[in-house]
Amino acid sequence: MSASGDRSPAIEVEDLHKAFELPSQRLNTLKERALRPLRPIDYTQLHALRGVSFAVGRGEFMGVAGRNGSGKTTLLKLLASVYRPNRGRIRVAGSLAPFIELGVGFNPALTARDNVLLNGVMMGLTPREARRRFDEVIDFAELQDFVELKLKNFSSGMSMRLAFAVMVQADADVMLIDEVLAVGDASFAQKCTATFGRMRSEGRTVVFVTHDMESMRSLCDSAILLENGAIDTAGTPDEVAERYFDLNFTGGLTAPGSARGEESSAGARITDVWLEDATGRRVRGFAHDSRIRLAALVEAEDEIEGPGFGFQIRSPEGAPLVGTPAPALRIGGRSDRLAAGEQVIVRATIANPFTPGNYLVNCSLSQRGNAFDVVDQRNPATEIVIWGLRRAAGYVELDWDLDVERGPAATASREAAVE
Amino acid sequence: MSVQTPAAPLEEIPGPSAFGGGRRRFVDLVWLLATTDFKVNYFGTALGYVWSLMRPLMLFGVLYLVFTSVFRFGDDIPNYAALLLVNIMLYSFFAESTIRAVGSVVNSENIVRKMQFPRLVIPLSVVLTNVFNLCLNLTAALIFMLATGVEPRLTWLALPLLVLPLIALTCGVALLLSALFVRFRDVGQVWGVLTLVIFYGSPFLYPVELVPASLRFLLLINPFAPLLEAVRRLLVDPAAPSIVERAGSVFGIIGPSLVVVAVCAVGYVVFTRAAPRVAEEL
Numbered sequence: 257m258s259a260s261g262d263r264s265p266a267i268e269v270e271d272l273h274k275a276f277e278l279p280s281q282r283l284n285t286l287k288e289r290a291l292r293p294l295r296p297i298d299y300t301q302l303h304a305l306r307g308v309s310f311a312v313g314r315g316e317f318m319g320v321a322g323r324n325g326s327g328k329t330t331l332l333k334l335l336a337s338v339y340r341p342n343r344g345r346i347r348v349a350g351s352l353a354p355f356i357e358l359g360v361g362f363n364p365a366l367t368a369r370d371n372v373l374l375n376g377v378m379m380g381l382t383p384r385e386a387r388r389r390f391d392e393v394i395d396f397a398e399l400q401d402f403v404e405l406k407l408k409n410f411s412s413g414m415s416m417r418l419a420f421a422v423m424v425q426a427d428a429d430v431m432l433i434d435e436v437l438a439v440g441d442a443s444f445a446q447k448c449t450a451t452f453g454r455m456r457s458e459g460r461t462v463v464f465v466t467h468d469m470e471s472m473r474s475l476c477d478s479a480i481l482l483e484n485g486a487i488d489t490a491g492t493p494d495e496v497a498e499r500y501f502d503l504n505f506t507g508g509l510t511a512p513g514s515a516r517g518e519e520s521s522a523g524a525r526i527t528d529v530w531l532e533d534a535t536g537r538r539v540r541g542f543a544h545d546s547r548i549r550l551a552a553l554v555e556a557e558d559e560i561e562g563p564g565f566g567f568q569i570r571s572p573e574g575a576p577l578v579g580t581p582a583p584a585l586r587i588g589g590r591s592d593r594l595a596a597g598e599q600v601i602v603r604a605t606i607a608n609p610f611t612p613g614n615y616l617v618n619c620s621l622s623q624r625g626n627a628f629d630v631v632d633q634r635n636p637a638t639e640i641v642i643w644g645l646r647r648a649a650g651y652v653e654l655d656w657d658l659d660v661e662r663g664p665a666a667t668a669s670r671e672a673a674v675e
Numbered sequence: 676m677s678v679q680t681p682a683a684p685l686e687e688i689p690g691p692s693a694f695g696g697g698r699r700r701f702v703d704l705v706w707l708l709a710t711t712d713f714k715v716n717y718f719g720t721a722l723g724y725v726w727s728l729m730r731p732l733m734l735f736g737v738l739y740l741v742f743t744s745v746f747r748f749g750d751d752i753p754n755y756a757a758l759l760l761v762n763i764m765l766y767s768f769f770a771e772s773t774i775r776a777v778g779s780v781v782n783s784e785n786i787v788r789k790m791q792f793p794r795l796v797i798p799l800s801v802v803l804t805n806v807f808n809l810c811l812n813l814t815a816a817l818i819f820m821l822a823t824g825v826e827p828r829l830t831w832l833a834l835p836l837l838v839l840p841l842i843a844l845t846c847g848v849a850l851l852l853s854a855l856f857v858r859f860r861d862v863g864q865v866w867g868v869l870t871l872v873i874f875y876g877s878p879f880l881y882p883v884e885l886v887p888a889s890l891r892f893l894l895l896i897n898p899f900a901p902l903l904e905a906v907r908r909l910l911v912d913p914a915a916p917s918i919v920e921r922a923g924s925v926f927g928i929i930g931p932s933l934v935v936v937a938v939c940a941v942g943y944v945v946f947t948r949a950a951p952r953v954a955e956e957l
Contacts, residue, residue, distance in 0.1 A: 286859045287861055333788075335688070336790070337689055338787075338789065338790065338791055339691065340690045345687060347686055354790065357789055360786055361789075374711055377704055379790070383707065429683065
């Protein structure tokens with residue numbers, strides 16, 4: 257790994273294998289076992305990791321990316337000594353603190369004080385160290401007034417702050433962090449980012465598992481990409497992010513699970529949908545302040561009368577955000593028809609008000625000048641990644657004019673308005 | 676890059692296990708988990724400790740009435756009420772510890788699957804919580820004994836020594852059950868029935884001399900028999916014959932001791948073998 261070449265390793269993983277045995281027919285009561293004493297239990301082997309090796313240098317911030325089910329969490333749990341590997345070796349220099357989830361082991365019936373102490377001891381501190389660290393944790397969480405309050409009476413934001421403070425104060429040589437950024441509101445995420453930045457500058461070794469390529473790029477020195485339980489790419493965060501997008505949006509950059517509408521009666525199809533930059537090169541996303549360029553290839557097998565085309569951008573949850581002006585973009589030219597065998601590329605360039613995140617693009621092809629007479633549709637046709645470090649509430653960012661009036665002048669101007 | 680701490684050598688990580696993390700941490704964790712659990716149970720509700728005393732007291736009240744007014748054998752035994760109360764406190768400790776230990780590992784899923792810590796602390800802390808409880812209950816029982824006119828004796832001080840083998844047995848059973856429960860979820864049901872069998876099959880309610888000679892051999896393997904006989908001699912009735920005299924041979928004490936050792940050994944082996952994989956099987 258480029259960044260770790262000159263540093264002694266803090267973590268060294270060699271040829272790590274982990275398989276889970278899933279019983280095909282689960283005999284999980286004594287009764288079943290007694291009734292079928294001789295029946296062999298069939299296991300299906302699920303290979304979560306197959307021969308993973310890497311090293312993390314001292315003080316390095318390493319990102320671990322990968323699609324769902326690629327083995328990220330298994331790797332983290334092996335590093336954290338929660339699972340035992342089937343084969344391979346993990347060596348770590350110094351103490352290690354895993355944060356697979358915030359607030360693990362918090363007991364709602366206990367006070368904040370007891371929870372912090374208990375959590376500290378669970379993490380490997382002695383009770384005395386845990387007590388000494390207690391004040392720092394409470395200061396960081398800004399919960400001084402609620403120390404003796406039971407956790408069940410905390411708001412979710414307060415317990416989150418407490419859990420995060422516990423993590424930040426863990427003070428281990430090596431920290432394992434799993435997507436804790438994903439929880440909490442924007443200001444909390446901001447605080448997380450700042451804290452990770454501080455860990456970096458303190459020279460803490462961190463393994464950071466994430467789906468968010470933006471935070472990976474901004475935080476990590478190096479990264480690995482897991483795919484199918486093996487390391488697909490190891491390199492700079494940029495290389496890994498590039499490859500991650502590739503894997504996610506393979507083949508013509510369409511999403512793998514892209515759902516097609518029912519086969520059209522009339523013979524015309526949307527055969528390809530992609531994003532491109534100003535020079536026409538295909539891309540996977542856009543920086544959050546640059547215009548979005550969408551393109552689609554339509555192929556007509558038969559003659560289509562009154563062809564119309566629509567793009568729609570949706571939120572990751574599928575809520576429509578913007579679309580081409582209704583009813584549909586006429587793509588048939590002057591004759592208002594597509595001849596059999598004709599191919600058309602439809603391009604749309606739109607302003608980009610979107611905040612960083614992933615969005616979906618839907619496309620539809622209609623006929624007879626009626627946007628509802630659908631010939632072909634692709635929902636979603638592709639995904640747009642909007643990157644940038646800005647975080648805002650909501651999907652779009654618009655211009656705001658904000659103004660605050662304070663003091664006597666404000667009162668005066670209000671009175672003037674009343675009069 | 677800021678100043679680096681002196682390089683710690685690379686060391687293989689321990690992996691999940693029953694122990695792991697050093698003896699100190701193990702003890703700290705058992706203690707802390709047990710005390711916090713105790714706090715939650717007894718300071719969390721309005722009446723707190725009263726409830727945990729009420730259960731054995733109710734059981735005692737019913738049984739005492741039945742065996743002194745209906746079956747009427749209690750009348751013949753010196754200090755039957757006091758003896759019965761202490762016995763029930765001991766039984767409650769055993770039954771509650773083991774019944775709560777059965778699901779303890781599975782119920783701690785959220786920490787087991789996300790943290791590295793010695794798995795053994797989970798069932799052991801359950802037993803320890805109940806040890807605290809037992810201490811309070813026995814104190815209450817001793818006060819009851821004084822109040823009902825049992826003469827205090829120096830031999831009362833040996834009671835903690837008698838409780839030690841009971842705690843050992845309870846730990847062994849707790850380990851065994853909590854490890855088995857991960858794989859076989861009906862262990863809880865089975866154990867619920869077995870605790871009743873143990874209650875009526877051991878001399879908690881009745882003195883050993885009432886056991887017919889044809890069944891006396893059972894006393895040779897029942898760990899509760901010598902324990903309860905010793906409690907009786909030490910606390911209320913020094914004239915009662917010792918278990919060795921009763922069983923007619925020294926096996927009266929050796930047999931049950933072997934059972935305790937065997938249960939602890941099996942529990943320990945089963946638990947330590949299961950521990951590394953517990954997180955995957957929940």
